[in-house]
Amino acid sequence: xxxxxxIGITQGDINxxxxxxxxxxxxxxxxVELFTPVVYGTAAAAAYYQKRYKDLEPVRxxxxxxxxxxxxGKANLVECGAKELSITPGKPSKAGGEAAAAALQRxxxxxxxxxxxxxxxxxxxxxxxxxEEFTYTGHTEFLAKELGGEPLMIMTSELMRVGLAxxxxxxxxxxxxxxxxxxxxRISQINSSMRQDFGIVRPRIAVLAxxxxxxxxxxxxxxxxxxxxxxxxxxxxxxxxxxxxxxxxGFFASGQFKRYDAILAMYHDQGLAPFKTLxxxxxxxxxxxxxxxxxxxxxxxxxxAGEGKADEQSLRNAIYEAIDIVRRxxxxxxxxxxxxxxxxxxxxxxISIKDLPETEHND
Numbered sequence: 001x002x003x004x005x006x007i008g009i010t011q012g013d014i015n016x017x018x019x020x021x022x023x024x025x026x027x028x029x030x031x032v033e034l035f036t037p038v039v040y041g042t043a044a045a046a047a048y049y050q051k052r053y054k055d056l057e058p059v060r061x062x063x064x065x066x067x068x069x070x071x072x073g074k075a076n077l078v079e080c081g082a083k084e085l086s087i088t089p090g091k092p093s094k095a096g097g098e099a100a101a102a103a104l105q106r107x108x109x110x111x112x113x114x115x116x117x118x119x120x121x122x123x124x125x126x127x128x129x130x131x132e133e134f135t136y137t138g139h140t141e142f143l144a145k146e147l148g149g150e151p152l153m154i155m156t157s158e159l160m161r162v163g164l165a166x167x168x169x170x171x172x173x174x175x176x177x178x179x180x181x182x183x184x185x186r187i188s189q190i191n192s193s194m195r196q197d198f199g200i201v202r203p204r205i206a207v208l209a210x211x212x213x214x215x216x217x218x219x220x221x222x223x224x225x226x227x228x229x230x231x232x233x234x235x236x237x238x239x240x241x242x243x244x245x246x247x248x249x250g251f252f253a254s255g256q257f258k259r260y261d262a263i264l265a266m267y268h269d270q271g272l273a274p275f276k277t278l279x280x281x282x283x284x285x286x287x288x289x290x291x292x293x294x295x296x297x298x299x300x301x302x303x304x305a306g307e308g309k310a311d312e313q314s315l316r317n318a319i320y321e322a323i324d325i326v327r328r329x330x331x332x333x334x335x336x337x338x339x340x341x342x343x344x345x346x347x348x349x350x351i352s353i354k355d356l357p358e359t360e361h362n363d
Contacts, residue, residue, distance in 0.1 A: 004036045004072050005117040005323055008110065010103045011041030012122025014087050015096040016300030017310040019049040021122060024312035025319065026075045027057040035323055038067045038076045038116055040103040046077060048087050053308055067115040080106040089306025097128030104139070108146040111291050118292035118322040122315065123300045137168040140286050143293055152189040152287040155272060155297060156321065157279035161198070161262045162271040163190045163287070174267040175210065175223060183207070183231035183264070190262045191240045193287040196332040197325045203261040206251065207232050207244035210266045214247045252278070281313040283321045292325045294318040
């Protein structure tokens with residue numbers, strides 16, 4: 001029996017660049033030695049894009065009904081949704097959204113049941129995927145409902161990790177969503193994720209301001225004084241190494257971000273604009289869920305869909321990151337289950353808690 005991780009990959013919108021990325025990644029046959037790929041989508045879409053990209057090494061999919069039947073050493077395909085599709089690369093359609101939703105829903109079900117070890121999602125069109133059955137603003141919100149937990153969006157690369165206090169919220173409403181309690185919770189989530197998902201024992205967390213110049217002492221807004229700073233103080237008093245609030249422009253422009261293990265931004269573009277500018281081919285990781293989900297850091301890219309121009313490196317990185325996070329989580333669970341026992345074993349004394357003498361108390 002193989003101990004390779006099964007990594008699920010959803011096809012995304014069939015009119016976007018999802019299938020091009022998947023085929024480019026899986027055409028490297030060495031990858032199946034690292035993990036067992038389980039793609040959720042349709043054989044018709046796979047065949048369509050295989051014919052379109054004839055220069056790629058063909059991917060011979062093992063078509064199965066469930067990831068439980070996946071074969072190690074092969075690229076597996078769980079067929080879901082309509083088998084006959086109208087595919088129009090570069091053109092949004094409801095059929096493309098329905099195909100994306102079908103793949104995502106089936107993958108989430110198998111992830112929840114433990115049939116795959118992690119999920120990597122190709123891009124969707126948030127407008128085209130909407131239906132009576134799918135009313136979520138994105139992958140993050142859907143997977144939170146399916147898997148449970150309060151999701152935290154973290155963009156990660158070798159250069160930086162950026163978490164978001166608010167995710168898909170209109171800019172005009174960001175301030176109304178912020179509270180001291182929310183920011184303390186986000187700092188705590190980042191702290192926990194850095195420890196269990198990234199192996200950083202005592203992470204240093206930078207918290208960004210909401211307003212220009214960090215509010216300029218209240219002249220440009222009072223959120224820093226009334227919400228963000230008190231949250232940082234509370235988190236620090238609870239043992240988390242949280243610092244700030246920092247004015248976002250100077251923080252990134254000066255390179256100050258390099259001193260911290262993670263950054264908490266107040267809203268989507270405040271964190272993602274500098275992240276994507278400074279770190280191409282990053283990964284979107286949804287922390288604080290019961291299972292691991294990652295994705296590339298870009299969208300459906302209709303403007304280049306079907307032209308063979310898409311760069312697959314972000315999807316490849318998302319797969320690698322998913323594998324690493326699953327393994328780190330398992331190691332963290334093992335080592336945190338009984339820290340004293342593992343500490344003693346490291347010293348060469350294989351004992352457990354029950355072997356230790358009872359502590360005497362002098363009351």
